[in-house]
Amino acid sequence: MTLIAAGVSTADVLMRENNYFRLLEFPFVPGRELIGFTQDGRRVAGFTSEGAYAEKVAVRRSLLWEVPDELDHDEACALTLDGQIAWHLLHTALAIRKHETIIIPNAASAVGIYATQLAKLAGCRVIAMDSGDLRLQIARDLKADAVVDYTDTEGLADRIREAAGGHIDAAIDMTGDEAIFAATLDALGFRGRMVIDGSSSPRKGAISRDALVTGSKSICGFWLPPLFNDLHAMGNAMQTIFEMAAIGALKTPEYTRYPLEQAESAHRALAAGFPGKIILNPRQYWY
Incomplete structure (x- = not known):
């Protein structure tokens, strides 16, 4: 699929530093959340274990969800990973x-x-x-x-x-x-x-x-990745989060955008404590 936007997360920074709780083999491409277009033109949100900082990304079909028309690219990207994590911390792990x-x-x-x-x-x-x-x-x-x-x-x-x-x-x-x-x-x-x-x-x-x-x-x-195989849990959470955001019941955080090639600067901003969400966009989707 063709990338529109990739989210930057604390996990990306920890992985790059090899300070994540699961050690990685280098080299690797960071990034686990993305918004993109499929070959048939659908706009979807998706997850990868790594590798979302790219212009084209291979994503499992089971980890793709169509984005509501009410949300723009960056709003949807800001919701995808962090919204899922927040939802499952509260409702799956803590059962509030x-x-x-x-x-x-x-x-x-x-x-x-x-x-x-x-x-x-x-x-x-x-x-x-x-x-x-x-x-x-x-x-x-x-x-x-x-x-x-x-x-x-x-x-x-x-x-x-x-x-x-x-x-x-x-x-x-x-x-x-x-x-x-x-x-x-x-x-x-x-x-x-x-x-x-x-x-x-x-x-x-x-x-x-x-x-x-x-x-x-x-x-x-x-940890979210083990839930990647639970399509019911992932799908229900994603649908609920998108529906809430589409009607204005769930506000996305303030976000800032960097060109994809400035991923290093994006990581520095996040590590420095930028509040909200940081998003990477390829040049053709820089608007």
């Missing part, structure tokens, strides 16, 4: 329920922006965490119920509990920071549960059994 309180870190990232909105749409209370006023304001604009700045991790667990003002049921871990992880786990209430996002966290530290046992807490991991 209405009225639960959930902690969402890195709230100004693309995954965090979708997770905040999807949790609110599911009827949950959201405690959004990030670093600095600009990034926290993004969470406020998305109607997070409370925000916590984790620039300084001293006393973070207490600040999370204070912001929640009650029992905390669930949390996502996707920062890769040991202190933030420990504070989030501490802040979880009795029988609280946490999911670790393997796509965005290079964290490799050990987890204290005492921290789990004393609060009857649970931790699970999540």
Whole structure:
């Protein structure tokens, strides 16, 4: 298929640095999400294990979904990977329920922006965490119920509990920071549960059994590629996310665009903390 747009993710940066939780053999072409045209002219969203930073890409038919006319190329690209990850972190891994309180870190990232909105749409209370006023304001604009700045991790667990003002049921871990992880786990209430996002966290530290046992807490991991073989789960999530965005119920994050040949600059921008989504476009789709 012919590439229109490819998304840039934290996983791409970690892979390039060989700091991903799964080591890679070099050379390789980064990129796992794309929007493109099939040979018969259909505009589709798709996933690859790697290799989306290219003008033409081979993609399994089972990992292609038609893009609604209401979404432009970059909006659809901004939804594809990060929307799927956010959906499955909440609904597949954590199985969130209405009225639960959930902690969402890195709230100004693309995954965090979708997770905040999807949790609110599911009827949950959201405690959004990030670093600095600009990034926290993004969470406020998305109607997070409370925000916590984790620039300084001293006393973070207490600040999370204070912001929640009650029992905390669930949390996502996707920062890769040991202190933030420990504070989030501490802040979880009795029988609280946490999911670790393997796509965005290079964290490799050990987890204290005492921290789990004393609060009857649970931790699970999540990584999207194994779901590539679950066509029902992938297809339902993609259809739901696209439909929500098409009617304006799910807002895409602010995004910036780079020509495909400037992928290095795009990675630098993401690593520097750009909030929202970064997208690569071949020159013929630079508009």
